[in-house]
Amino acid sequence: MKVNYLIVGQGLAGSLLAWHLLSRGQRVLVVDPEEEVTSSKVAAGLVTPLAGNRFNIPKGLSERLDYAHSFYWSAEETTRSHFFHHQRIARLFRSKDERETWEARIAEDPGAYKKFSGPSSLQNNKILAPHGSFEMKGGGWMDLPKFLSATRYHLLERLGYAIGLIDPDEVEVEENFVKWKNIEADGIIFAQGWQGNQNRFFDWIPIRPTAGDILDLTIPEISDVSHIINSGGWLIPKGEGAFRAGSTYRHDLDDPYGYDEGRTEVIKKVNQLTRAPFEVSSQRTGIRPVIRRSQVFMGRHPSQSRIFFFNGLGSKGVLNGPWHANRLVDYILDEVPLPECSDIRSNFF
Ligand SMILES: Cc1cc2nc3c(=O)[nH]c(=O)nc-3n(C[C@H](O)[C@H](O)[C@H](O)COP(=O)(O)OP(=O)(O)OC[C@H]3O[C@@H](n4cnc5c(N)ncnc54)[C@H](O)[C@@H]3O)c2cc1C
Structure with missing residues (x-):
């Protein structure tokens, strides 16, 4: 052949x-x-254009993001399948300092940030956002x-x-x-x-292989949340109170699929995002290819x-x-x- x-x-x-x-x-x-x-x-397949806590716009972000959108759209058309989900992302500030960093960035170059961000439309008192939030544009997740x-x-x-x-x-x-x-x-x-x-x-x-853990959860009290919640940890709503949550970065690969440590860390992250009670239904662990x-x-x-x-x-x-x-x-x-x-x-x- x-x-x-x-x-x-x-x-x-x-x-x-x-x-x-x-x-x-x-x-x-x-x-x-x-x-x-x-x-x-x-x-998880998340696309978060403004990742990290310095809120820098990486070089070439706009071109890469536009290219990714058009590529996935075209692959969806060809295969008659839907795998890329455009979704609003609520980026919660982790601290007053982080919020101030964000405000300074916006003040420096409001035009550059306009494509990737806007005012938050998240309204849910069970989501913990004491320092406020903004809405990240152009993101979502891929199945x-x-x-x-x-x-x-x-x-x-x-x-x-x-x-x-x-x-x-x-x-x-x-x-x-x-x-x-x-x-x-x-x-x-x-x-x-x-x-x-x-x-x-x-x-x-x-x-540098990096293990990561993700949990599937049910959180009935925030079943009306339609934003992806992002702030160090993240929650992706899957409908009817089901959420996916993550993630961890573990470099010690002696026991990469050792579930307990990863599970505890993700649960801690979820507790920082919401005060609503939740139940874990499953856990997955994978190894990222990081160079x-x-x-x-x-x-x-x-x-x-x-x-x-x-x-x-x-x-x-x-x-x-x-x-x-x-x-x-x-x-x-x-x-x-x-x-x-x-x-x-x-x-x-
Ligand atoms: C917990 C977790 C959360 C993540 N969240 C995100 C996220 O939100 N957003 C995001 O963009 N990315 C995320 N990632 C990272 C994402 O998974 C990777 O960037 C991407 O999927 C890596 O793809 P890959 O094809 O390089 O590697 P892999 O998915 O590992 O694929 C490599 C393939 O090669 C095959 N293979 C290996 N050796 C051989 C061989 N000798 N012959 C034939 N086949 C072989 C393997 O079986 C495998 O199928 C996450 C990863 C993890 C683990």
């Missing part, structure tokens, strides 16, 4: 690459072992499991998907193609998530021109991933230079 590109892993990263290569007329084969628990299957399965069907219809595990040691690199089992490809792209440096080609990339903060890293292997890397989506993969996938595909197919800050060769080699 011959394809243009073999993609290792069908998480968010591999899926985004597949869409972008297909849209450029390339034939792909995406291979994934279909593990029950992966970062993409566990993630990642739904996006992954819509993508898988889309690929299957094009004979572009297989269940399996690609052992990098079984990848043969020839001058004009790469070969894995009976498949020949122009190139191979590794999008393996947190396992991305357990790989003879990319073992020099410093991935440097939530910065995406990508590019070509320094000595193997047919081998590529796409990883580091961190906790902002839904927002940043599509724009970066587009850049990587432009680079692979047309040699359009990569942004230097994302290029693995200029950062790690």
Whole structure:
């Protein structure tokens, strides 16, 4: 079998690459072992344009956010599936200082913040907002499991998907193609998530896997809340009093799926957001692929021109991933230079 590109892993990263290569007329084969628990299957999928407590507008945010919206809208149209939920986000201030930082930012450059923020419309006395809040615009959440399965069907219809595990040691690199089992490809792209440096080609990339926990809750007393509540911890309303809450960042991976510590921490965060009583119905834990903060890293292997890397989506993969996938595909197919800050060769080699 011959394809243009073999993609290792069908998480968010591999899926985004597949869409972008297909849209450029390339034939792909995406291979994934279909593990029950992966970062993409566990993630909350939040898009919070103004993350962090300094409220800086990251460079290129507007372009990345617009690109993500239009990409997901188009993938929804193609697959006749709905996975991206635009939703109002109430960002609660954690302290008087934080509120003052926000006010100073707005005063410095009101025009820049207009696209991403406005006055709060949250009205619920069971939500704890003693320092006030503002409304974050342009955000929402993505149902990642739904996006992954819509993508898988889309690929299957094009004979572009297989269940399996690609052992990098079984990848043969020839001058004009790469070969894995009976498949020949122009190139191979590794999008393996947190396992991305357990790989003879990319073992020099410093991935810092970060475990995270999410709880499903019922909070009947705030069932009328329709905003995502965000303030360090977060709550996503799922309807009829059901909420998803998170999250944690744990670097000690001796026991990554050790539920108790994560559960206690998320419960503490929920108690800071609402005074309403709640019941935990389930818990999920996943491992995020973090390289440097939530910065995406990508590019070509320094000595193997047919081998590529796409990883580091961190906790902002839904927002940043599509724009970066587009850049990587432009680079692979047309040699359009990569942004230097994302290029693995200029950062790690
Ligand atoms: C608790 C938690 C909350 C999160 N919340 C958010 C959020 O709100 N917003 C957000 O944007 N992001 C969030 N994230 C992060 C988000 O999950 C990641 O950015 C993104 O999903 C990572 O996608 P990925 O494809 O790089 O990795 P993964 O999802 O890990 O996918 C990698 C895939 O590669 C496969 N694979 C690995 N090795 C091989 C091999 N040798 N052969 C074949 N396949 C292989 C794996 O099985 C897996 O399916 C969260 C993550 C967690 C854990």
